Each structure stands twice: as C-alpha cells, then as structure tokens.
C-alpha cells in the first residue's frame with residue numbers, strides 16, 4: 202500500500218527517473234573532455250569496466266538502503282542504524298554534499314539556457330573562433346546574465362519538484378528521457394556523416410591505445426564513473442525509496458547504468474567525429490562543449506539547427522539531474538523537518554541560489570577570490586567529486602557491508618526471498634572489499650596528488 206502512494210508507479214518510471222538523475226552534464230559535458238584529456242579509447246574501456254565492476258554494485262547498495270528504509274537519506278541511516286548518531290551524521294553529510302553539488306552544477310546548467318537562446322537567435326553562426334571564445338568569456342565572466350539563467354534553471358527544477366514524485370519527477374522523466382535519446386541519435390547521424398575526419402574521431406573514441414594510459418587516467422575514469430552514476434550523496438538512496446517492492450533492484454541498476462554509459466558513449470560519437478572532421482583539439486578541457494563545438498557547428502551544413510538541438514539536449518540532461526539533486530534535499534526536509542513540499546522546494550532553491558551565486562560569480566567578479574589557488578566554483582567541484590562523493594560512498598559500503606545484517610541485505614535484494622539472486626555472493630564481496638578498497642584509493646590519491 203505504502204509503495205503505491207509514496208513512490209514511482211512503474212519499473213520503467215523508476216528506471217527513467219533514476220537514469221535521468223544519472224545522465225547529466227557529467228555524461229555530455231564532463232565525460233567527453235575527460236576522455237579527450239585522458240587518452241581516448243583506453244579511458245572509455247577503463248571507465249566502462251569500473252561502471253560494471255563497482256558502479257553497479259554501489260548503485261544497488263544505495264537502492265537497498267533507500268528501499269529498505271522507505272525514507273530520505275538521513276531518515277534511512279537513522280532507521281537502519283536504529284538511531285545511531287554516527288550514521289545519522291553520514292546522512293547529514295550527504296545532504297550537505299548534495300547542496301554543494303547543486304550549487305556549482307546549476308551554474309553550468311544555466312549556461313545551457315544561454316546557449317539555447319544564443320544558438321536559436323543565430324548569434325553563434327558565422328562567428329570566427331576568436332569571437333566564439335570571446336562570447337563564452339564575456340558571458341561567463343558577467344554577473345547579471347549568468348545569474349539570471351542559473352536562477353531560471355533552479356526555478357524550473359523547483360517547479361517540477363513541487364509537483365511531487367509521481368506527477369513531477371516520474372512524469373517529466375518519462376517525457377524528457379525518450380526525447381533526449383532521439384535528439385542524441387539525430388546528432389550522432391549528423392556527426393558520423395561529416396566525411397573524412399569522422400572516422401578518425403570515431404577511432405579516437407573507440408580504439409584503445411593503452412600506451413596512453415597512466416595512473417591518473419585510471420583514477421579519473423574511476424572518479425568519473427561515480428560522478429556519472431550519482432553515487433555517494435544519497436540521490437539513489439532517495440530514488441531507491443520510491444522503487445516498488447516488486448521491482449528487481451539488480452536489473453533496475455543494470456538498466457540505469459546501461460543508459461548512463463550509452464549516453465556517454467553516444468555523446469562521444471557526437472563530439473569526436475565532429476571535432477576531428479574540422480581539425481579541432483579534442484583535449485581542450487571543460488571548454489570543449491561551449492567553445493569547440495560552436496565552431497564545429499559553424500562549419501557544418503545546417504549548423505544552427507544542430508547547435509540548437511545539441512544545447513536543448515544538454516539542458517534536458519542537466520534538468521533531470523538537478524531534479525534528482527533537489528529531491529534529495531526536499532525529501533529530507535519534508536520527512537525529517539516536517540516542512541510542506543512547496544516550502545521545502547522554495548527554501549532549498551533559494552539557499553542553493555545564494556550559495557550558487559558565489560560559484561557563478563567566481564568566473565567574473567570573484568575570479569581573484571581563490572582558496573588554495575582555486576576559485577569557489579573549482580573548489581566546490583573538487584571537494585564534492587574528489588572527496589565528499591567517495592567518502593560518502595566509502596562509509597555507505599562500511600555501513601551496509603559491515604554494520605548491517607547480511608540476511609537483511611539479501612532479503613531486500615531478493616524481494617523477500619522471492620527472487621533468486623545468483624550473483625549475491627559476488628555482490629556482497631564487492632560491497633565489503635572491492636568497493637571500499639577502490640574508494641579508499643581514490644580518496645588517498647586525491648589527498649596525496
């Protein structure tokens with residue numbers, strides 16, 4: 202009974218909503234530039250390997266915790282640990298992390314709105330490469346416009362969350378995710394039919410050259426797989442609590458991770474053939490999507506149309522992810538602090554906007570206000586992706602693997618013993634040993650290097 206009113210109405214709804222949370226700027230903006238900087242095809246292979254070996258088991262772990270407790274991330278640790286203060290703190294830690302991620306993530310999400318407007322107004326068309334770089338710099342270094350677009354994006358996300366889990370999150374994901382796939386496939390066809398360079402770009406993405414691989418590439422791939430699957434900050438705990446009791450957590454996780462990796466690979470197929478066909482640099486970093494791609498669009502037939510499609514696609518991907526970020530916060534405020542859903546959405550959005558404004562302004566007026574040589578935006582990105590997410594995930598594996606009864610873990614994964622979970626022992630081994638070890642390595646290497 203409880204399930205029907207509390208959470209998603211179907212398995213496909215759960216898969217699309219959680220895949221929406223996973224698929225985001227991480228796949229279409231971050232993944233291609235990471236791959237470009239870390240040697241291409243070999244990076245992709247290592248990335249997929251980590252998604253399967255560690256990402257999927259960690260996602261299952263979050264789902265198990267959430268669905269077992271039927272609760273937001275703080276409530277989940279509270280219930281399952283019978284009120285242990287240490288574990289409740291881990292839940293609060295996830296809430297803080299989600300706030301910080303949302304603050305810097307919404308900056309780049311806001312940029313997509315500006316680029317949709319610029320592209321559809323023909324402002325990017327026919328510009329020289331210097332002018333395109335200047336457009337990006339002038340926009341991001343300003344105050345009013347980037348703040349406005351960030352605020353708009355936050356408001357849009359808030360509007361979906363106010364509508365609730367079923368009528369907001371699930372419904373919007375069911376519409377936007379298929380649209381995202383269609384637009385992505387359209388972009389792939391465009392990119393692959395660009396002639397000579399397309400082949401070169403494709404082999405850069407798909408042909409592994411292991412001589413380019415080093416320790417830091419492997420770590421980047423591991424970190425990217427966590428970021429992309431939204432692991433460690435309670436997003437999947439929250440969504441897990443909305444998954445129906447009869448749905449299979451293992452299969453659901455596989456579908457979500459499959460969608461997530463597929464979108465990353467398709468984004469690579471869109472970007473690299475185009476970049477190579479027009480002789481651009483695949484290793485240009487975070488600006489790849491905002492500076493390199495507009496140049497590419499300018500050199501192709503019907504470039505304006507494809508530029509608009511691309512930035513709409515990027516915006517959709519970002520929106521379904523910001524929805525999952527805000528839901529972590531709102532679920533906590535509604536269930537633990539007993540706020541109304543509308544109050545929680547409004548207050549969280551305002552607080553994130555205030556913190557997020559510092560991230561936006563750190564490209565312009567606050568550029569010189571650095572801590573450890575990093576701007577506020579860079580610091581938020583670094584702290585969350587390199588520390589908070591792996592630390593949150595590490596303690597989560599310790600909790601479920603070492604401090605929670607094995608029979609209960611098995612019970613939840615097998616839907617009360619009605620399913621045969623053949624791979625249970627393998628999963629449990631990853632949960633107790635492999636995942637914590639991998640997470641520890643990430644955390645330590647982040648501190649040392």
Ligand code: TRP
Nearest residue numbers: 223225226227429431434436522
């Ligand atoms: N996975 C998202 C992406 O790839 C980012 C994201 C959304 C996230 N929600 C999260 C990361 C929660 C960590 C925790 O863009």
